[in-house]
Amino acid sequence: MKIFSARQIACSVLLIPTSVIPLAAIAEQTTNNSDASSTMIVTATQLTPSELDTPAAVTVVNGNDIRHAKPRINLSESLGEVPGLQILNRQNYAQDLQLSIRGFGARSTYGVRGLRIYEDGIPSTMPDGEGQTSNIDLSSVSSITVLRGPFSALYGSSSGGVIDIQSQKGKQPPEIEASSYFGSYGTWRYGLKATGATGDGTHSGDVDYTVSTQRMTTKGYRDHSGARKNLANARLGVRLNDVSKLTLLFNSVDIKANDPGGLSRSEWRSAPRQSPRGDQYNTRKTVKQTQAGLRYDRQLSLNDDLSVMMYAGQRDMTQYQSIPYTPQLKPTHAGGVIDLTREYQGVDTRWTHRGNAGPVPFNVTTGLDYENMQEHRKGYENFHMVDGSAVYGEKGALRRDERNLMWNLDPYIQTHWQLLDKLSLDAGLRYSNVWFDSNDHYITADNGDGSGDTNYHKWLPVGSLNYAVTDAWNVYLSAGRGFETPTITELSYRNDGAPGLNFNLKPSTSKTIELGSKTRIGYGLLSAAIFQTETDNEIVVDSSAGGRTTYKNAGETRRRGVELGLDEQFADNWKMKLAWTWLDATYQSNVCSDSNCNGNRIPGIARNNVWASLGWEPEEGWYASGDIHYLSSIMADDENTAKVPSWTTVGLTSGYKFRYSNMLVDAYTRVDNLFDKQYVGSVIVNESNGRYYEPAPGRNYGVGLSVTWQFQ
Structure with a gap:
């Protein structure tokens, strides 16, 4: 495997110290909103290492930051501060956000691929690697x-990156918030x-709860892009006794959205808000999903813990596409x-043990x-x-x-040794074992039996060495x-048009x-990582015509x-955040049938992604902040013949918070895309008709209000 030179690696690490994540499966973490360096992560091992002490690239975004002066509608509002993550709002609630981590997931034309998403331990990613973010209640x-x-x-499988969402745990005193x-x-x-709780959570019968519901409606920036979404989320924790706890989880989402589709370059330039196919075919999508989970945690001894997570759900979806009737006349068309x-x-189900191997502590x-x-x-x-x-x-x-039936059965083990x-x-x-049936x-006479089954399996080893240069600086x-x-x-x-699964x-x-x-810097954390990933048999689009898309393996990337x-955080109330990603993602073999794509950029991935913000944010009174986001050009196809231009947007926010008796009021206003930049916000990779472009809105405004009453 080709790697960076020793000089490149040494210079990058010595100049820019970085942050990391726990190794065990993430179960729950808490953050101190006033001190970024004290961010703690509670893992399934019941240890509490900070981001500073864990040897992998991680970013933890606090829930208060996610809600502060934001619409609370899309993940793209608040995850721009995460290095390595490219998250784009498609202005299309029928197709979800466009999300990739270090380039994994960039090929997706809808939903999320190649990444694992969890909400309170319940996967939002199915066993085959297809997931969505529409059920997340911000x-x-x-x-x-x-x-x-x-x-x-x-x-x-399909874990090019992981996004773990944790709901609020209720606490005393109880609160009600309207927003x-x-x-x-x-x-x-x-x-x-x-939200609320009875007791302090340590005694038998103590209960904590969080119940949230919301509704969103929009006419949409583009024609034929209106949407309506109803969302509910609930979490109930019950302390059974001194050593065990039961947590009940519930989530439901109901979406009805029109689909504006993509535009050609000429259509985008002439009228970016139009939706010619959306209007012609009345493209739309409805989704109803309900899921529930049950987690049981028990301390077996001073050194042993058991956790069992069970869940079930159902998702119903109907989608009308923009496919002409002529291709559908073929007997094999779907x-x-x-x-x-x-x-x-x-x-x-997982078991955790902490002990010593001679003088070496381990878990x-x-x-x-x-x-x-x-x-x-x-x-x-x-x-x-x-x-x-x-x-x-x-x-x-x-x-x-x-x-169709898909399932996986994966045993795993993770260890930590303090050498x-x-x-x-x-x-x-x-x-990892994955089966398809x-x-x-x-x-029919002209459409043969397409039944079939296959399975995939692979050993997935990982390892890391972490060295504490000082109490405030680690290298891994x-x-x-x-x-x-x-x-x-x-x-x-x-690929040959015959019935059946594409077992090729x-x-x-x-790798x-x-x-x-x-490293810690004052009250903050500065993080950096340099990496290289080489992939064999990358999955890419082979052909897309007449509403049918086939896929193939791309060799090496x-x-x-x-x-x-x-x-x-500095000077008490000033907060600054910065995220920069440089990513060179290229094909290392030819994936194109009519040209040589060896060395071409992988479509859907920006080479440079920069996000920065600066704000004055006291606990009460006036506050204000500004942010800037730069995204370099993105290739739209494997041949690199179509490209989405780079863009830069600026946003401003101002608001006022005050307390009156037991009530906290927060009112704010925001302006996004302050300088009215006309740009393409996302791209449909390898769209066969050249309709790659999904325009983003120009200057737009919003006002918000939240009122929280605390019972004491």
């Missing part, structure tokens, strides 16, 4: 932890949240309407993770013929009917192997090496880059 988030680098592999936001393009969000029902469930966590998903997928024509003409946006004849006073070793191993129930070196399977959507169609599509494997350091993060 009003009740306690923290969001973003893990990059080799140790992501310990979360199994609202009104912004440009008819955007309106309002919500209600209640139609222009997707009707999908998914049921998913899983169990993650070990071992567990077994089982995830299962069954889906009933139907396809229909998206038209009716009236007087010889196609009327689109109507569900027509059945063209696809199949039941010397300043030197520690962390290592882990996971055996498809049963085709739509079989880590390496590991990752594994990404095709999703069921990517397996659905064969192989999983991709990656990553990373060197970093991290390389991602190498540098990440820098700063979270600093």
